[in-house]
Amino acid sequence: MSQNPVLQLFNQAAPLLQRYLSPDDVQQAAQNLTAKAQQSSPVIMLYGLFNAGKSTLINALIGDEVAPEGSVPTTAQVQAYYWRGYQILDSPGMDANQAHSATTQAQLLQSDVVIMVLNSRGATEEQASYQGILQLLAQGRQVLVVINNTDDVDVASGEVASITDAVRAQLVQQAVHYPANVQVHLYALPLLWLNARAGLNGKLQHKQALLDYSGLPVFERTLQQAIERTAKADLLRVQACQLQPLFSQALQGINEQTQPSKAACVAEQSLVLQQQQQLIQGQLFGVIQQQSRHLKPGLKAALQQPDTAEHYLVTLSAELGQALQRAFEQQLAPLAAQWEQAEMQLQANNALASVMPECDWPRDADNLFAEQGQLSKPQVAELVNSLSRQQIEQALAVAQKVLPNLFGKMAKNGAGPLADKLVIMKASPWLLVIQEMLGGVWRYYRSQQQQDEQVAQSTRYQQQLNDVVEQFAAQYSEQAERAVNECLTPIFANAQQWLTQQSNQQDTQLIDDQQQLANYQHQLAQLAA
Ligand SMILES: Nc1nc2c(ncn2[C@@H]2O[C@H](COP(=O)(O)OP(=O)(O)OP(=O)(O)O)[C@@H](O)[C@H]2O)c(=O)[nH]1
Ligand SMILES: [Mg+2]
Numbered sequence: 001m002s003q004n005p006v007l008q009l010f011n012q013a014a015p016l017l018q019r020y021l022s023p024d025d026v027q028q029a030a031q032n033l034t035a036k037a038q039q040s041s042p043v044i045m046l047y048g049l050f051n052a053g054k055s056t057l058i059n060a061l062i063g064d065e066v067a068p069e070g071s072v073p074t075t076a077q078v079q080a081y082y083w084r085g086y087q088i089l090d091s092p093g094m095d096a097n098q099a100h101s102a103t104t105q106a107q108l109l110q111s112d113v114v115i116m117v118l119n120s121r122g123a124t125e126e127q128a129s130y131q132g133i134l135q136l137l138a139q140g141r142q143v144l145v146v147i148n149n150t151d152d153v154d155v156a157s158g159e160v161a162s163i164t165d166a167v168r169a170q171l172v173q174q175a176v177h178y179p180a181n182v183q184v185h186l187y188a189l190p191l192l193w194l195n196a197r198a199g200l201n202g203k204l205q206h207k208q209a210l211l212d213y214s215g216l217p218v219f220e221r222t223l224q225q226a227i228e229r230t231a232k233a234d235l236l237r238v239q240a241c242q243l244q245p246l247f248s249q250a251l252q253g254i255n256e257q258t259q260p261s262k263a264a265c266v267a268e269q270s271l272v273l274q275q276q277q278q279l280i281q282g283q284l285f286g287v288i289q290q291q292s293r294h295l296k297p298g299l300k301a302a303l304q305q306p307d308t309a310e311h312y313l314v315t316l317s318a319e320l321g322q323a324l325q326r327a328f329e330q331q332l333a334p335l336a337a338q339w340e341q342a343e344m345q346l347q348a349n350n351a352l353a354s355v356m357p358e359c360d361w362p363r364d365a366d367n368l369f370a371e372q373g374q375l376s377k378p379q380v381a382e383l384v385n386s387l388s389r390q391q392i393e394q395a396l397a398v399a400q401k402v403l404p405n406l407f408g409k410m411a412k413n414g415a416g417p418l419a420d421k422l423v424i425m426k427a428s429p430w431l432l433v434i435q436e437m438l439g440g441v442w443r444y445y446r447s448q449q450q451q452d453e454q455v456a457q458s459t460r461y462q463q464q465l466n467d468v469v470e471q472f473a474a475q476y477s478e479q480a481e482r483a484v485n486e487c488l489t490p491i492f493a494n495a496q497q498w499l500t501q502q503s504n505q506q507d508t509q510l511i512d513d514q515q516q517l518a519n520y521q522h523q524l525a526q527l528a529a
Contacts, residue, residue: 029243045113
């Protein structure tokens with residue numbers, strides 16, 4: 001059995017087929033092939049609508065009333081008989097009922113010579129039978145068409161010839177929808193008239209004239225020839241033909257998962273991420289600009305009231321930081337939902353298992369997607385905390401450059417210790433940066449005041465105070481925007497990178513399978529040729 005090259009090829013391809021087809025389909029094909037590989041002579045099957053006379057024809061061939069006949073749907077399952085040593089199968093009418101037709105179709109795949117029985121009364125209108133015939137021819141199967149029951153037609157007026165011509169014309173007309181080889185097979189297709197009942201009676205009553213009239217002897221010769229044409233090599237070829245749709249189906253399954261649908265899906269998600277990043281950034285920058293505008297009058301008033309200034313600065317810094325955090329939180333919530341949706345879409349596409357990047361940020365994906373997609377405070381804090389020491393140092397360096405007066409003192413001590421402090425505390429770097437900056441403003445103001453009490457009351461000092469407030473507002477905007485970017489960029493960059501990685505990984509596997517399957521398909525086509 002393992003010598004059978006079709007079976008061998010199938011066994012090789014089976015693990016791959018299973019990845020893209022239902023287990024039932026693959027198992028069914030395996031069973032059919034194994035059964036077929038064990039068979040040494042062709043199987044003949046009678047096929048057609050109910051009441052066509054299939055069972056009567058079996059009886060006529062055998063010369064005995066072995067198969068039950070009837071004017072209602074009679075044959076309920078495929079039944080095997082023997083004619084000249086060959087297995088001949090009677091089948092339920094293909095239109096009888098769903099269960100019966102399913103049995104018939106399954107058995108049809110296993111048969112090598114198919115006798116399509118048409119009832120002379122409706123022969124010119126049997127669309128389903130024509131389709132069946134053309135499909136069988138497309139599979140390279142031996143087919144004989146029988147128009148049965150001459151009792152119902154007017155032989156003398158030439159009705160036999162006109163029905164035959166009409167049936168053949170219908171077949172030729174519909175064959176244009178099938179591969180070119182079908183039309184070639186069609187010209188050689190035997191289309192015979194028969195009176196099965198007369199044939200049976202002729203045999204039973206030993207009446208040669210009746211037998212000759214029935215057309216049975218001609219039919220039997222034609223059948224014998226068809227069987228002889230079905231050599232062993234043909235049996236193998238039929239098996240290979242039967243397997244071809246299964247391979248094509250699997251290849252289609254792979255194609256569905258690869259370009260363009262999956263690539264389009266990944267590209268779509270990538271675009272969604274980009275848009276989301278821009279949107280969130282824009283919203284947060286809006287918040288920052290608003291904050292920066294509003295803080296100026298209060299800050300200026302506060303710096304002129306030494307008693308309450310310190311308290312005001314602490315409150316202001318906390319409020320600014322918290323407002324920004326809230327905005328960030330609000331903006332990230334839809335993002336979480338978006339990612340969840342992206343994940344679902346990609347899963348539906350069977351391409352990716354999960355869209356959450358396995359990266360440092362966010363460190364805990366499950367936490368990020370807490371119930372109802374809401375972000376909790378600690379989760380946002382974690383995002384914010386991811387500002388690196390380097391990033392904080394950069395922020396301080398900028399602050400020193402833009403506000404040399406405010407951060408002049410710090411320059412002497414060096415930015416390092418302050419950065420260390422921020423990194424260690426990490427409760428909320430934005431808050432701390434803001435506090436530190438406001439502290440700088442405060443320290444500057446105090447030192448100016450101590451150096452020259454009079455100057456503090458002067459116009460020049462008022463001017464300086466304005467400058468400080470303006471500078472602080474500008475510096476705050478720049479710092480906060482930078483912090484927002486530094487938080488958002490890695491989140492999105494990681495998500496994008498992860499998407500690409502997953503997509504490439506999947507593609508490699510799919511492309512390998514695709515090539516392998518195409519290779520198997522080529523081998524199968526050679527066996528089917
Ligand atoms: N007069 C005449 N009657 C026929 C002929 N062939 C079949 N019949 C009758 O037509 C009826 C249906 O025949 P069956 O052989 O049972 O038809 P079938 O195709 O097997 O039908 P199902 O098993 O139901 O699918 C029976 O009553 C047969 O006796 C024929 O050539 N001449
Ligand atoms: Mg029957």
